[in-house]
Amino acid sequence: MKIDIIGAGSLGLLLAGKLIHAGNEVRLWCRSVEQCRELSNSGLSVSFEDDQAEIEISGDQFVSAPVREFPATYLREPSEWIVITVKQDILHHVLPEFLSPLRQQQTYIVCFQNGLGHMEMLQELLPYADLYAVVTTEAAKRKTLTKVIHAGKGESWLGKWPVEKQMVGEHHKEQDEIQAISLLGALSLAGFTALLSKEVDTMIYRKLLINAVINPLTAIWRIPNGGLLVSEQRMQLMRELYAEAISVYEACGIVHEDNAWDNILAVCQSTAGNTSSMLADVLASRATEIRWINGSLVEMAERSGMAVPLHRWICQLIEGMSAEER
Ligand SMILES: NC(=O)C1=CN([C@@H]2O[C@H](COP(=O)(O)OP(=O)(O)OC[C@H]3O[C@@H](n4cnc5c(N)ncnc54)[C@H](OP(=O)(O)O)[C@@H]3O)[C@@H](O)[C@H]2O)C=CC1
Ligand SMILES: CC(C)(CO)C(=O)C(=O)O
Numbered sequence: 001m002k003i004d005i006i007g008a009g010s011l012g013l014l015l016a017g018k019l020i021h022a023g024n025e026v027r028l029w030c031r032s033v034e035q036c037r038e039l040s041n042s043g044l045s046v047s048f049e050d051d052q053a054e055i056e057i058s059g060d061q062f063v064s065a066p067v068r069e070f071p072a073t074y075l076r077e078p079s080e081w082i083v084i085t086v087k088q089d090i091l092h093h094v095l096p097e098f099l100s101p102l103r104q105q106q107t108y109i110v111c112f113q114n115g116l117g118h119m120e121m122l123q124e125l126l127p128y129a130d131l132y133a134v135v136t137t138e139a140a141k142r143k144t145l146t147k148v149i150h151a152g153k154g155e156s157w158l159g160k161w162p163v164e165k166q167m168v169g170e171h172h173k174e175q176d177e178i179q180a181i182s183l184l185g186a187l188s189l190a191g192f193t194a195l196l197s198k199e200v201d202t203m204i205y206r207k208l209l210i211n212a213v214i215n216p217l218t219a220i221w222r223i224p225n226g227g228l229l230v231s232e233q234r235m236q237l238m239r240e241l242y243a244e245a246i247s248v249y250e251a252c253g254i255v256h257e258d259n260a261w262d263n264i265l266a267v268c269q270s271t272a273g274n275t276s277s278m279l280a281d282v283l284a285s286r287a288t289e290i291r292w293i294n295g296s297l298v299e300m301a302e303r304s305g306m307a308v309p310l311h312r313w314i315c316q317l318i319e320g321m322s323a324e325e326r
Pocket of ligand 2: 116210211214215225266271274275276277278
């Protein structure tokens with residue numbers, strides 16, 4: 001399968017390495033020319049935390065190029081799937097320039113981002129695109145420009161966006177299913193546990209709840225995920241954030257599981273040693289995804305006429321950490 005991957009960070013390199021290893025034709029689109037050069041000179045490697053053998057891909061087994069060359073290349077020679085693995089801020093503020101030349105095209109695009117808001121933005125930007133979201137519990141950590149560690153094996157759920165659009169014409173629906181199943185096949189052959197979801201929105205909201213409680217607190221306290229469970233004080237703040245988020249879900253009619261709180265605790269335990277993605281961003285002085293995680297809860301609350309002071313405050317606190325001084 002011919003696949004374009006935009007964003008050669010942790011998740012992008014992991015997907016690229018394993019998909020190329022499984023025989024797919026991958027074009028990897030990077031921000032920097034330096035990374036493209038390193039990738040074509042040294043190739044890329046995926047290592048594992050257990051004793052699984054490292055995957056080594058040489059530079060001539062795939063294309064790596066700067067993202068500005070993506071639109072012209074795609075229009076000349078389209079791929080079967082465009083996989084987007086940049087962070088939310090880049091997707092909203094930088095990628096539209098490189099994706100908008102595809103506005104009149106029918107394309108298949110799949111997004112791996114945590115948080116909410118990007119799918120709606122893409123729907124408006126690319127009205128003829130067939131959009132899919134993936135909710136994944138895989139964990140990837142980029143070590144250098146060409147090396148990534150598969151830090152935790154999880155599951156990836158793929159679903160069409162928006163979910164209601166599944167009502168469109170039978171022929172299109174059949175074509176969509178074939179396309180989705182072929183991506184799932186490629187991911188499975190590459191060693192991922194990849195499944196089709198007819199309710200990917202429910203899965204997105206489930207992950208949002210986890211990220212909205214764990215990510216900002218670990219980033220503020222600079223602790224690994226498991227560190228949230230070690231004191232009653234930390235747990236109390238988690239509970240308060242959780243309760244506010246659940247009241248938003250209830251006001252907006254969003255389905256949540258009865259055991260959602262236990263699920264958050266279970267994620268803290270199973271990822272106890274992990275640095276959350278938000279803490280990693282704060283430590284590297286990068287923009288975080290808070291606006292699309294807790295910020296999306298604030299927006300949903302506002303639309304329902306509710307106040308969510310804790311989520312609003314925590315957004316400001318985190319955004320203030322990476323703000324540039326005037
Ligand atoms: N890592 C993980 O395990 C998981 C990540 N996710 C989600 O996946 C998304 C990606 O996460 P992750 O891979 O960790 O993030 P990273 O920060 O590791 O990777 C993002 C990549 O995007 C690149 N980028 C920045 N600007 C551009 C641009 N204009 N064009 C092309 N590429 C660009 C960055 O390049 P550069 O480094 O040169 O700036 C970087 O390589 C996030 O939304 C995250 O929430 C979800 C589940 C698990
Ligand atoms: C589930 C969790 C909290 C794992 O670290 C995560 O998704 C993240 O760090 O963004």
